[in-house]
Amino acid sequence: MNPVTFNCTVLRDGHQSLAATRMKTEDMLPIAPILDSMGFSALETWGGATIDAGLRFLKEWPFDRLDALKKAAPKTPHMMLLRGQNIVGYTNYADDVVEAFVAMSAKHGMNIFRIFDCVNDPRNMETSIRAAKKAGAQAHGTICYTTSPVHTTQSFVDMGRELADMGADAIVIKDMAGLIPPYVTHELVSALKKDLNIPVWIHTHDTAGLGASTYLSAIDAGVDACDVSISPFANGTGQPDCLRMLALLNGNPRKPDYDTDKLIEVSEMLKPVYESLGKFTSHRNEVVDSDTLRYQVPGGMLSNFRTQLKEQGMEDKFEEVFAEIPVVRKALGWIPLVTPTSQIVGVQSMLNVKFGRWKNITPQAADIALGYYGRTPAPVDPEVQKLCAEKMGKEPITCRPADLIKPGMEDLRKKLAEKGLPTDDEHCVIYAMFPQQVEDFYKKPEPKEEAPVQVNTAPAPVPATAPSMTVIDNGITAQVSGPSGSRDLTIVINGQAHSVKVERVG
Numbered sequence: 001m002n003p004v005t006f007n008c009t010v011l012r013d014g015h016q017s018l019a020a021t022r023m024k025t026e027d028m029l030p031i032a033p034i035l036d037s038m039g040f041s042a043l044e045t046w047g048g049a050t051i052d053a054g055l056r057f058l059k060e061w062p063f064d065r066l067d068a069l070k071k072a073a074p075k076t077p078h079m080m081l082l083r084g085q086n087i088v089g090y091t092n093y094a095d096d097v098v099e100a101f102v103a104m105s106a107k108h109g110m111n112i113f114r115i116f117d118c119v120n121d122p123r124n125m126e127t128s129i130r131a132a133k134k135a136g137a138q139a140h141g142t143i144c145y146t147t148s149p150v151h152t153t154q155s156f157v158d159m160g161r162e163l164a165d166m167g168a169d170a171i172v173i174k175d176m177a178g179l180i181p182p183y184v185t186h187e188l189v190s191a192l193k194k195d196l197n198i199p200v201w202i203h204t205h206d207t208a209g210l211g212a213s214t215y216l217s218a219i220d221a222g223v224d225a226c227d228v229s230i231s232p233f234a235n236g237t238g239q240p241d242c243l244r245m246l247a248l249l250n251g252n253p254r255k256p257d258y259d260t261d262k263l264i265e266v267s268e269m270l271k272p273v274y275e276s277l278g279k280f281t282s283h284r285n286e287v288v289d290s291d292t293l294r295y296q297v298p299g300g301m302l303s304n305f306r307t308q309l310k311e312q313g314m315e316d317k318f319e320e321v322f323a324e325i326p327v328v329r330k331a332l333g334w335i336p337l338v339t340p341t342s343q344i345v346g347v348q349s350m351l352n353v354k355f356g357r358w359k360n361i362t363p364q365a366a367d368i369a370l371g372y373y374g375r376t377p378a379p380v381d382p383e384v385q386k387l388c389a390e391k392m393g394k395e396p397i398t399c400r401p402a403d404l405i406k407p408g409m410e411d412l413r414k415k416l417a418e419k420g421l422p423t424d425d426e427h428c429v430i431y432a433m434f435p436q437q438v439e440d441f442y443k444k445p446e447p448k449e450e451a452p453v454q455v456n457t458a459p460a461p462v463p464a465t466a467p468s469m470t471v472i473d474n475g476i477t478a479q480v481s482g483p484s485g486s487r488d489l490t491i492v493i494n495g496q497a498h499s500v501k502v503e504r505v506g
Contacts, residue, residue, distance in 0.1 A: 003256045004249075005041035005225045006242060007079060007201070010270070011069065012044040014233030017205060017299075020280040021053035023233075025065045027273045029072050031266050036073035038258055041225050042112055045069045046105070047080030049339075051088045055430070055437045063108050063426050070109030077111035077138075083339065084117040085124040085374075085402050089433035090340040092124070092373070092401045094408035099131040101429040106135035108426075116142035116174055118341040119333075121374030122162045123400040129166050140201065141168030145175040145188075147296060148334035150378040153184075157191045170199040170224070175214070176338045177298040178205035178237075182217035189221035199224040204239065207299035209288035211240045212248055219254050231267050232274040236286040237299040243267070295322045301342045309350070317353050324349035327357075331384045332368050333376025344368065358384060361391055371397040408432060 011032070015023035028045075035043055046066050054060040070078060085092045087101050102113060113132040117124040125141060132139035141163025143156050160171045171192055173180070180188070185202070192200045202218045204211045204227070215226045227239050234241035243263045249255035274281065285299065292299050305322075309315055325337075328345050335341050348365040352358065366388035367373055369380045375398075389395055397404070412428040415435075421427060421442055431438045 001222075001254050004219045004223065004254045005256055006228045006245070006258065007042040007044060007225055008035055008038075008040045008230065008242065009044040009227050009239050010035075010230045010233050010266075012046060012048055012050055012081070013227070014229035014238050015277075016049050016053075017238040018233050018236060018281060018285055019274065019277040021049045022057065022277050022280045023273060024058055025054075025060055025068055027276075028065075028069060031269050032069055032072035034262055034266055036076050038076075038262055040076055040258075042077045042079040043069075043073055044079045044081070044114075044227070045073075046078065046110060047082055047088055047114070049088075051430070052434060052437075055434055055441060059441060061441065062430055063104070066105070066108045066110065078109055079112035079114060080105065080110050082113050082115045082128055084115055084128050086118065086340070087429070087433060092405060093432055094405045095127045095402055096407040096409045097412070097429060097432050098127045098402075099134075100409055100425045102128060102131035102137075103135050104426050104429060106132070106137045110137060112138045112140060114140045114142055114172055114174075115168075116144055116172075116338070117374060118144070118338050119335045119368070119374045119376050120144050120159060121376075121400075122159060122166065124374045124402070125163065126166050127402065129163070129168055133167055133169075138169040139167065140170045140172050141166065142172040142174045144336040144338050145173055145180050146177075146334075146336040147179065148329065148377070150334050153188050153191055155377075156188055157195050160192050160196060164196050164198055168198065170201055171196060173200070173202045173218075174338070175202070175204040176336075177292060177296065178207035178211055178214075179293070179296060180204065180214055181210060182213045185214045186217040186221040189218045189223045193222045201225040201227075203227040205237055205299065206235045206240050207237045207289055208292040209290075211235075212245060215240060215245060216248060216252075219249070219252065230263060230270065232271055236288075295325065297322070297325060297337050297346075298342055301337065301346055305346055305350075308346075312350065312354070314350065314354065317350075320353050321346075321349050324352050324357075328352065328365075330378075331358075331381040332365065333380045334378045335368060335376055340364070341368070341373070358387055361388055363392065366392045369396075370394065372401050374401055 011028050015021060051062040054062055054065060082088065085098060087093055087098055113128060115125050115128045115132070120143065129139040129141065141160070143159050163171060173188060189200055189202065200223050202215065202223050204214050206212065218226065226245070228234070228242040228245050229239040231241045231243070242258065243260060246255065246258060246260065289299055289302065291302055295302065306318070309318055309321060314321070325345060328349050329335060332345070335345070337345060344362065344364045347362055351360045351362065368376070369385045369388040370392065385396055409428055412432055413423045416423045416427055416431055419439065421438065427438065
């Protein structure tokens, strides 16, 4: 049997899951060459929330990070997570914008596009798959694993076959909540391997403590690759640690060979980085969270919602809100809980509890009900759909949502030109998703006003024949002399001398 291979996620999902996506490029560059030398089947370096968070919080231009990491790790294929027609944003974008984003990403070195859709509608993945292959990259069709009365092993296999027919180079089982049990994993991987002639990869999180055992079952069933991270950006809400997985595979004929000394070296290098991001980490994200099994939602959603409920003064409604989540999911066609649907379902559940069921409906929840996010796994509740149509003033659709969106690249180019910003395709595609963040990125800092000169006039006794002295305060040089009742100052600011007399009053 061929050894299983590992993909390393520490440069993307590792810090997204455990440190709010706040790792800077400068913190990644020292470890990138080491990771590049280890023989991973892929390094996940981009996509997901890294583009949004990097631009919004770290003030890093997204393609600069990709260029830097590609230069630092040129041998190993680079991989990114792409939300299909949502790209890395939170709504559907025009086909030409999706195509341009994929083309630019491939131009800057992206090799593997892991493509998923938040409602598991393959129609929303077709443009991305086609664009990736046109750019000479691999397109991995991704199945978002979830549980519901309509989700079965056969339904997932059927989706995998549809993605393979679209041209996907591999199929990925994406278990974003860490919920897939070992025996179900074995059944699903076995069925996909039997039905398809392309590789099958698997991605999970260790939020509920199932991740490592899930991987062991997948490996026994013949999965081709597993996603792992490196401690301290591993385990908990992240992926299982690479060193830990190697230990668990001791004696297994499919155990891969990765240099444990290098893994330990990288882990030691990452420890101070993790500590520096302490305000973005949480102990709750580092340990097994059984609530994930109970509520069947991603761990990140759990931790975020605890905070949001507190901000809304609804801490005492936690159980009620999370009990409402399956109600909302069922009404909206048993959609998976993954970005952005997890946030949409969570907010709608909170509104249902706070104001009464379906009394207040978010535009995003209404769009799911009306088909503007795509075809849902099960039919939407007709009463909820009717209510959404009335509230939003628009009718349900059954076509692919992007068919209703006109091409966008030329309009984006015009908007950027009007604002005096670069108009190349890289800027157009980032601006399409994050216009305010791009404008803020290029905004010139406000000029700082010169602070008024502060002179200490406290009534401290000064000798009658005070000697001359030089005082340096905040870069301002002053020659001080004079009797006890006054001081003559020669102040030098930016190389210009100013004579000032300061007198004590009282």
